[in-house]
Amino acid sequence: MIVKVTALCVAAAMICSALRIQRPEMATALSLAAGLAVLAMIGARLSEARRWAEAFERLAGSAGGLSSVILKGAGIAVISQLGAQLCVDAGESALAGRITLAARIAMLGLCAPLLAELTGLLERGAA
Numbered sequence: 225m226i227v228k229v230t231a232l233c234v235a236a237a238m239i240c241s242a243l244r245i246q247r248p249e250m251a252t253a254l255s256l257a258a259g260l261a262v263l264a265m266i267g268a269r270l271s272e273a274r275r276w277a278e279a280f281e282r283l284a285g286s287a288g289g290l291s292s293v294i295l296k297g298a299g300i301a302v303i304s305q306l307g308a309q310l311c312v313d314a315g316e317s318a319l320a321g322r323i324t325l326a327a328r329i330a331m332l333g334l335c336a337p338l339l340a341e342l343t344g345l346l347e348r349g350a351a
Contacts, residue, residue: 229262252314259306300330
């Protein structure tokens with residue numbers, strides 16, 4: 225699978241380089257299409273990751289929805305990275321930085337309930 229992904233991305237990069245001279249908007253669209261194609265290609269691996277996270281949650285005995293937090297965090301990381309790279313390709317590195325900042329804040333917000341639960345466990349253990 226990684227060979228196919230790499231081949232697709234290298235081919236798209238070469239075409240984008242040629243297009244960017246005359247039609248930069250088409251190069252950005254092709255880059256987006258290639259990124260979405262890669263996400264579609266790795267869809268089966270995402271299902272495996274979900275099964276792993278659910279198995280981990282069962283073994284850990286966590287009732288707090290740990291697997292959903294892991295999967296949401298992974299989703300935030302993948303989508304924000306794709307968006308930031310597209311912005312950089314389009315010459316908008318400042319917007320890419322805003323996407324990265326927003327993703328970090330979203331992940332912090334996602335982890336806040338887990339951190340609160342951990343703090344509560346530590347307080348009860350210390351008492």
